[in-house]
Amino acid sequence: MIAAMLKLLLSPLRWTLRFVLALVILFEEWGWEPLQRVMARLGRLPVIRHLEAAVRRLPPYLALLVLLVPSLFLLPVKLLALWLIGQGHAAMGLGVILSAKLVGTAVVAHLFALTQPALLRLDWFRRLYARWVEWKAGLLAWVRSSGVWRTARALKLRLRRLSRVWRRSEARRAQ
Helix, strand or coil, rough: CCHHHHHHHHHHHHHHHHHHHHHHHHHHHHHHHHHHHHHHHHHCCHHHHHHHHHCCCCCHHHHHHHHHHHHHHHHHHHHHHHHHHHHHHHHHHHHHHHHHHHHHHHHHHHHHHHHHHHCCCCHHHHHHHHHHHHHHHHHHHHHHHCCCHHHHHHHHHEEEHHHHHHHHHHHHHCC
16 A cells, blocks of 8 residues: 555656656767767877777776766866856856767767777676666657657658748749
8 A cells, every 4th residue: 555655656756757867868869979970070080090999999997987087077067067057157057068968978979989899898788788778768669659759750840841842942933
């Protein structure tokens, strides 16, 4: 009886947490590929290309360390953003947080692509990564099956079609 009541009380909290995590993951998914392409372009520079080659050759635990280091560098930036917000500069603080998130995602996405083969040689990492991929796929399936997602997707496709029609009509008028 108490367990059922507790489950009923915690249900909205679980849904909210799941929703927030889904938003974070969707942002990461949305940004991961384009940001990785930007970082790959930077990787064409000779110095960066040599650094990348060195990162690819790292043993697993050193690769893990290289992957985690950017997170340590972002902590002071996030603290600066909180300080700015506390000083009444909310827009600037939010800008710093969003910029840090964007740059951090780009760097981590690229570093993960470089270190993934080495990291997957660690049994515990391979197991955790498989569980993470499975959990994330389930969460994204939950989001994509929601009415809000389907409605937003249909709206996006409709806007795309309208944009194409509008561009074609503008091109005809210009001729």
